[in-house]
Amino acid sequence: MTPPLILVAEVHPELRASVVQSLQDSGFRAHIIEDVPAMWRAMETLSPRALVLDTALRxxxxxxxCQEVRQRSNLPVILVGANSSEVDRIVGLELGADDYLSKPYAPRELVARLRAVLRRGTHGGPDDAVGAPRRQQAxxxxWTVDFTRHEVRDSAGAPVELTGAEFALLTAMMEQAQRVIARERLVDVSNGRSAQSSDRxxxxxxxxxxxxxxxxxxxAPIVTVRGVGYMFSAAVEYR
Known part of the structure; x- marks a missing residue:
């Protein structure tokens, strides 16, 4: 099986080299991106699995x-940036990033977060355990959710594009429909990592x-339960 290809648009040469080495040591292929035109070409021709995008590339x-990438593609994006504040992280996520890392960051942490993002993108839906029957739709x-195709359609049948993180979050909330889910639990199932208390x-x-x-x-059938978390208020029918 061909190792997953990751586009690395990190502008700092030494950090970029460390990231590429760490990716290769972890079973990935890495393709270095040095400017925006090269990024668009690589996205169109190389079939990458994810993009590590430095905010300073432009x-x-x-x-x-990042917003332009999201408008063109559902490619998972880990955004990285120097001198980042909590506001920067929130803005990055609002623009469509699947995760955000502040510089300086450890390449091994980047790889761990990358694995979590890719797991979200291949989530098989409820009952996706060994030996359990896989539900294909809900x-x-x-609304219709197709877990096999990673597709969501509204009541008119029109597709609605979700990022890997959004799809994983929707799946987790549907699994606990009409129950209050603690915010910390949603962080675990949707991010695949622990978030800092200040991380929104x-x-x-x-x-x-x-x-x-x-x-x-x-x-939308998502209710905020103040001081606790969220509840998916709609009844869910699985097929």
Missing amino acids: GPGGMDL RFDG SIDVLVSRLRRKLTQPGRV
Whole structure:
């Protein structure tokens, strides 16, 4: 089996070399990206599994490049940036990143987060345990979720694009439908890692998912339970 290909758009040469080495040691292939045109070409021609995107690839104020990537593709993106604050992390997630790392970061941590992002992207849905029957589809409030195709469609049958993190979050909430889920539990199942107490990544993901599940005249079935977490209020029917 061919190792997964990861695009590495890290502008710092020494850190980039360390990241590439760490990826290769961990069973990945790495393709170095040195500028924005090269990134678009690689995305179109190389069939990568994920992108490590430095916010400085376009220069100062280049964080919106992540938004452009998300508009063109569902390719998982780990955004990295120097001198990052909590606001930077939240903005990066709002722009569509699946995860955010502040510089300086350890290449081994990047690889661990990359694995978590890729696991989210291949989530098989509820009952995805060894020996358990795999459910292929689910419905709620007119929405259809296809776990095999990693696809979500609204009541009119139109596809709604979700990132890997958003799809994993939706799947986790559906599995516990009409039950209150602690925020910390959602961090575990959707991020595959522990978040710092100041990290609002799960709140950003919930906000993104809620917007995408909102239809004209109908609010998304995601209820905020203050001080506890969230509840997926719709009944879910699995097939």
